[in-house]
Amino acid sequence: MAIIEIKNLTYTYPGATKPSINDVSLKVEKGEFVLITGPSGCGKTTLCRCFNGLVPHFYQGELKGEISVAGLETLKHHTHEMARHVGLVFQNPENQLFALSIEKDVAFGLENLGVSQAEMRQKVDWALHQTGIYDIRERSPHEISGGQQQRVAIASVLAMQPEVIVLDEPTSFLDPLSAEKIFEVIYELNRKQGITVILVEHRLDLTAKYTDHLIVMDEGKIFFEGDPRDILNSEQTRLIGVGIPKATLLYQMLKKDGLNLNKTTPLASEELADQLLEALKKW
């Protein structure tokens, strides 16, 4: 059964003339790792806000079509009900942490849900371990790096044990190394805990390898959906202004120049390096 089902969704922010999401239909299966990309202003962030009902409950505006997540129609369920099922992680780590210690922040959602202290302690510790920040749990948010702050943000939604975690450009304020560590944490959660992940990201070079369900958006619409190896290999994707991984680009260029390479389009540097090693041996 699909965990997320969207049918002909169109949404316009209050006061806006153009819809930010325009007739989007989408199905996500349980346990998938979905990657959404597209240029700034393409509607990615708005779509994220639909998953837990921030749109339309928090933002108001006009929503048409159907959307259900974890079996709940977000139109009928308030964001705080959705929070148990869908965790949202935002772009700016600084504005997601409001407590004076890390573990208190991680507990925030559970406190709101009225979970008992013993159960809360157990879930908080679990979330801290999963994200690798258990050792710094008593520090204040000022004392940790941006990458660690973002892990706290992930742990704080993870503690509520949602079926789906949605991350809206979680690494755009981070350096590539911290970003990579965040992606590893997310990938682990997907693989080991079976949590469905929806990741919105510009950096396809770091993330394309994790997914087999890529979505490319532009102007509020889904333009491409499917296997990243097919999508990133097509010429049209480049026209939308998506940052194709360098490995994929180089692969295309070499093929055009008549180099005989493996049929599988590489998404990451290691993949292309392996292919080249293999091909060059034959020459």
Add this chain to the structure above:
Amino acid sequence: MVITAEDVHFSYPNNVEALKGVSLQIKDGEFVAIMGQNGAGKSTLVKHFNGLLKPSQGSVRVDGVETSKTSVAALARNVGFVFQNPDHQLFSETVEDEIAFALKNFGFEQEVIEKRITWALNLLSLTQYRKTSPFLLSGGERKRVALASVLAWDPQMLILDEPTIGQDHEQKEKLRQFIVQMQTQKKTVVTVTHDVEFVAECNPRVVLMKEGKIVADGPGKIILTNQQLLTESSIVLPQIAQIFTKLTSLGLPKDIIDIYEAKQAILQTKESKRR
């Protein structure tokens, strides 16, 4: 416009020593990327170039003039500084007024101001937003307004603090082209960034900082392919360099960060093997 930093030390009021003896010279028309981890002292260093910070020890000279003896306003006339977050500077009712702000501060005449506004708007394709409130624009557009408001007074040197943060692929590409354009006009560009891919595409001179010191200084091609050096500074190799470090066994050169050079090198190796 020559910037000379000699043995610069700087401590914040809480006694955190952010710079521990930095010496550096940036010449006219150079394009320099200052890289390093958070807290390495990158931002602290560039804030010395327009006098926002003054060295606690050592000296910074801009065209021979000590920054400690000059005001920020006087230095800023030649050294433009674009901050990371445009929302930290936009305050006017219209984009036009926003650009005029600095020009008025520097005492330009009204006619010149008009001309400069038109010029800057055109340069960053913002002409259609001249009378729009900057707060109504998108993030990428706000970033361009901030840039235009600095470019308008035509400083000889431009400092860009993390210009690629939160920018998509297309916006980064536009920024790169813009920097190239600045280069043809012999302007000095200094950027603070941890975006290795962006730096690899621009291939500037790279100054690598760590814990308040410069640990490497040289062409991007050399520094961004030195795996050990980068790992020590917690920086990942650019994608192309990642591929090529794995291919050294095939006799391919290691110092490649540009995709076209990469293609050439691979094709050449193939040819030479054929023969």
Add this chain to the structure above:
Amino acid sequence: MSVFEGLRFRKVYSPIHSLDPRIKFIYVIVIFVIAIIFWQVIPLLILFFMQLPFVLLARVQKQWLRSLRGAAFLATFIFLLNILATYISSGFVLLAFDFERAFALTLRFVVLVESFSVFFLTTSPDHLGLALEETRVPYEFAFAFTTAVRFVPVLAEEAQTIMDAQKARGLELEKGSLLKRIRNYVPVLIPLIVSAIRRSLELAEAMESRAWGATKKRTNLYSLRLHRGDFALIAIIIGIIIVAAYVYIYFFASIPAITQFLQL
């Protein structure tokens, strides 16, 4: 990393810091009330010196001295005003005892400042926030308090960045007449306000996403439990109250003044 580092709170561990803030607060109130009841120099001096062990145990001598220095101006003012008032009302005669009474009143003020500063110097904001949550203050209030503590340094740092950004565009804050100088701050204030509004929206969004308002019966990760130190402090408080009450009832009138000793 900046000038505003001082605003950031840090966790400090000491026997006094780990005391329950509620008990500490009761202690402060008791000292406060006793300092108001007694107007003689000797009991006030005793109250003054009684705080010293707390300050030393908590290792906050430096900060404590700083807060006393901060109160010095007002204390001098209170002293002089009292002397002046007595001088005028008594027909321009001043006795040694008048000085003593003015000194006692000043000392009372110092004791008040001192005890409150000990409380705030030894109570970390998160502890205080927790105490607020536990004492049935509406949660919104406690949340507002901790969020303020969390974001004041962030905003202060942001203000510095904005000032730098505008100075880099040729703004000279200290230039011109008074009116001009006030107007110079407009380019700083507007971005600061806009960014604070943006930030609060993002915060609200994150709170909503973490089940804010899901139930009225909110629980808490921590609960304040009384430890040995807290019971010791409770015992001390009770002791102080008994002694003070005893002295007040039986000896209040016979508490000697310092000037009496001197005349002996």
